[in-house]
Amino acid sequence: xxxxxxxxxxxxxxxxxxxxxxxxxxxxxxxxxxxxxxxxxxxxxxxxxxxxxxxxxxxxxxxxxxxxxxxxxxxxxxxxxxxxxxxxxxxxxxxxxxxxxxxxxxxxxxxxxxxxxxxxxxxxxxxxxxxxxxxxxxxxxxxxxxxxxxxxxxxxxxxxxxxxxxxxxxxxxxxxxxxxxxxxxxxxxxxxxxxxxxxxxxxxxxxxxxxxxxxxxxxxxxxxxxxxxxxxxxxxxxxxxxxxxxxxxxxxxxxxxxxxxxxxxxxxxxxxxxxxxxxxxxxxxxxxxxxxxxxxxxxxxxxxxxxxxxxxxxxxxxxxxxxxxxxxxxxxxxxxxxxxxxxxxxxxxxxxxxxxxxxxxxxxxxxxxxxxxxxxxxxxxxxxxxxxxxxxxxxxxxxxxxxxxxxxxxxxxxxxxxxx
Amino acid sequence: xxxxxxxxxxxxxxxxxxxxxxxxxxxxxxxxxxxxxxxxxxxxxxxxxxxxxxxxxxxxxxxxxxxxxxxxxxxxxxxxxxxxxxxxxxxxxxxxxxxxxxxxxxxxxxxxxxxxxxxxxxxxxxxxxxxxxxxxxxxxxxxxxxxxxxxxxxxxxxxxxxxxxxxxxxxxxxxxxxxxxxxxxxxxxxxxxxxxxxxxxxxxxxxxxxxxxxxxxxxxxxxxxxxxxxxxxxxxxxxxxxxxxxxxxxxxxxxxxxxxxxxxxxxxxxxxxxxxxxxxxxxxxxxxxxxxxxxxxxxxxxxxxxxxxxxxxxxxxxxxxxxxxxxxxxxxxxxxxxxxxxxxxxxxxxxxxxxxxxxxxxxxxxxxxxxxxxxxxxxxxxxxxxxxxxxxxxxxxxxxxxxxxxxxxxxxxxxxxxxx
Numbered sequence: 001x002x003x004x005x006x007x008x009x010x011x012x013x014x015x016x017x018x019x020x021x022x023x024x025x026x027x028x029x030x031x032x033x034x035x036x037x038x039x040x041x042x043x044x045x046x047x048x049x050x051x052x053x054x055x056x057x058x059x060x061x062x063x064x065x066x067x068x069x070x071x072x073x074x075x076x077x078x079x080x081x082x083x084x085x086x087x088x089x090x091x092x093x094x095x096x097x098x099x100x101x102x103x104x105x106x107x108x109x110x111x112x113x114x115x116x117x118x119x120x121x122x123x124x125x126x127x128x129x130x131x132x133x134x135x136x137x138x139x140x141x142x143x144x145x146x147x148x149x150x151x152x153x154x155x156x157x158x159x160x161x162x163x164x165x166x167x168x169x170x171x172x173x174x175x176x177x178x179x180x181x182x183x184x185x186x187x188x189x190x191x192x193x194x195x196x197x198x199x200x201x202x203x204x205x206x207x208x209x210x211x212x213x214x215x216x217x218x219x220x221x222x223x224x225x226x227x228x229x230x231x232x233x234x235x236x237x238x239x240x241x242x243x244x245x246x247x248x249x250x251x252x253x254x255x256x257x258x259x260x261x262x263x264x265x266x267x268x269x270x271x272x273x274x275x276x277x278x279x280x281x282x283x284x285x286x287x288x289x290x291x292x293x294x295x296x297x298x299x300x301x302x303x304x305x306x307x308x309x310x311x312x313x314x315x316x317x318x319x320x321x322x323x324x325x326x327x328x329x330x331x332x333x334x335x336x337x338x339x340x341x342x343x344x345x346x347x348x349x350x351x352x353x354x355x356x357x358x359x360x361x362x363x364x365x366x367x368x369x370x371x372x373x374x375x376x377x378x379x380x381x382x383x384x385x386x387x388x389x390x391x392x393x394x395x396x397x398x399x400x401x402x403x404x405x406x407x408x409x410x411x412x413x414x415x416x417x418x419x420x
Numbered sequence: 421x422x423x424x425x426x427x428x429x430x431x432x433x434x435x436x437x438x439x440x441x442x443x444x445x446x447x448x449x450x451x452x453x454x455x456x457x458x459x460x461x462x463x464x465x466x467x468x469x470x471x472x473x474x475x476x477x478x479x480x481x482x483x484x485x486x487x488x489x490x491x492x493x494x495x496x497x498x499x500x501x502x503x504x505x506x507x508x509x510x511x512x513x514x515x516x517x518x519x520x521x522x523x524x525x526x527x528x529x530x531x532x533x534x535x536x537x538x539x540x541x542x543x544x545x546x547x548x549x550x551x552x553x554x555x556x557x558x559x560x561x562x563x564x565x566x567x568x569x570x571x572x573x574x575x576x577x578x579x580x581x582x583x584x585x586x587x588x589x590x591x592x593x594x595x596x597x598x599x600x601x602x603x604x605x606x607x608x609x610x611x612x613x614x615x616x617x618x619x620x621x622x623x624x625x626x627x628x629x630x631x632x633x634x635x636x637x638x639x640x641x642x643x644x645x646x647x648x649x650x651x652x653x654x655x656x657x658x659x660x661x662x663x664x665x666x667x668x669x670x671x672x673x674x675x676x677x678x679x680x681x682x683x684x685x686x687x688x689x690x691x692x693x694x695x696x697x698x699x700x701x702x703x704x705x706x707x708x709x710x711x712x713x714x715x716x717x718x719x720x721x722x723x724x725x726x727x728x729x730x731x732x733x734x735x736x737x738x739x740x741x742x743x744x745x746x747x748x749x750x751x752x753x754x755x756x757x758x759x760x761x762x763x764x765x766x767x768x769x770x771x772x773x774x775x776x777x778x779x780x781x782x783x784x785x786x787x788x789x790x791x792x793x794x795x796x797x798x799x800x801x802x803x804x805x806x807x808x809x810x811x812x813x814x815x816x817x818x819x820x821x822x823x824x825x826x827x828x829x830x831x832x833x834x835x836x837x838x839x840x
Binding site (some may be wrong): 015016019056071072075077080082083101106107108124147149151255262263267269270282288289292293294297379 | 425428429433434437439440445446447455468470475479484485489491492495497498500503506518519520521525526527528534536542544549556559561564566617662687688690691704705707708709711712713714717719720745
């Protein structure tokens, strides 16, 4: 008997390997906003932000192929590619951010960002929210709440209650800032001091709450008063996904000291980066000997540069604005007894479901996602209760794709039984 | 006036960016064992282990181009690529290592390996040598001696004196094992316990000492007696470089519990991996929720698989044996007042220089490297005293390339003045 792909994964990769969906899909081909499985079934990709400018975009593939055939080496030799890219990238930032380190993953970039905060402040305490994820290194995974680290969480970490625009009223952000100020005080009392705060400007993993511009101002003030550094993790909001702004922090209206980038940066080629002001970079570079063999290599730089070119030449940020408004309007017309809220932040959408007892409709959302997959639409869930649809398509997502998504969502909402 | 590339780097990347050579070379093209700079000057690459099967090998480039144009996504969907690769990779290991996690860098892989040791033992103490480098994450860089981490080195780290076959006699490895046993005792007394030891089976950064097979046996016994895990960092020795064996640990004759891979794995495409036995993998997977977005993606798997194919189809391991013997024989005939030892471990060569007072001839080696670069041969130095030539060419390095290297080295040794 043939060994199934799942059995083969368990044999070669071990137990507890994450997969999506009860019947994990076996993808073999991608193009634009579409992917195909091994049986030839087509799915509209409403989940993946890694193929940012569309699966297998020919300009990115060409950039990778061409440079891989010419030269691929590291930045201890001189090369224009990494410089051309950092120059184009940092031109998108305001407030003095003009330098960057290229890495291979967002995790590596966040791992550096934590050390930048340490180097710039001489302190080691760090604050994040209690429903977040910033990456998988030993240090960065200390900021996740999924499983307690072996030996316990490091004592210099404080996780504050995540914002929740549905259940906890905090219209101006003072409640959140209060939790942050308390964490600062605790870190100072414990002798670590506050090196900074690490936040996603969309609070995407926290459930994509709808927050007004300026909402983080009291929090930023609390961090600045403590001498800390503000780190914006733009892995999810960045590169135009926020629509009206190229960066999530500009949309929410705050000026980070450090910006972290990852997933969408090179359309799937392993590229991340951390950008900052020259003063913070100098503090880091004078405190740590950092070198990343693959980071900023000519192929990675070419792939990342092609992504910036495509975003510009195909007007993908404007497309995000248009498609966002269209999806948001159609989602507002969705109707279901458990649906409590729909929300949009550029090309990132959430729909929150609660049971009659106001508890997260976790099971219903899981059933809904499975129903959508069967219909040929890939999506998933977010939020501590995993009761918020996570809809985050590639950037070329068009009006007709939005219709396909919402038409199927209407039908699925009629079909899926409320089982809880 | 035109901004120089070095000035542009300082402006965009910050201060203290590592470069090679007093006049850093500006490379634009690579092919096989050769690279070219922007002025068209050709260099024999005797340094880079990343372009393992040769710069821009057409089969690797083709594998990357082809898969990048077909599909590039993550392992939460099913795909054959990552499984085909892990199956081929783990078939090269003995002693029960049959599972792997693919990452994007050797640093990420070592960062996981440290947590595997923690998960398998429930302890947190870790041992490495005092002249090593295993990567750049916050956790892994604690094992480097280059700069003290901010806040001091973590108390669960012990760095033992590196082996030195030239100056410290330790023919059977009992002196080294004694230092390791002392570190184990200290970690146990401090309450951390010993989770394991992390070693390069070539001790490459330590200066490539000539060690007989079985030399590590007393050390392994000490670690096993303490219940610790043995981690082999194969980033430098692995994938056939050791010549007689595909892996450095097989050549030195010990059975690690965990094997870490990186640089040469996909010829420059950002790929790393950590392989282990199912019991260690299960302990890790049950203790940590680990997922790496880019790790094991179809393009990375295709690139890595192409490298294994080329090593096999072009007989590169046999080539390493032949070229190693040839270079070693010609290096043994080198003559210079400061030259104290030449050594080879597969396609990795060292030549150690000491001044008259038996101190490291650091300046002379630096001058020698610069002279070789001017002659069109890229190499560098290793060892705590940076007085050992580091010669580590791509795997297709042929006899005629060896002649070019050694002829130029003869000439350079005659030309470079002893200035110290």
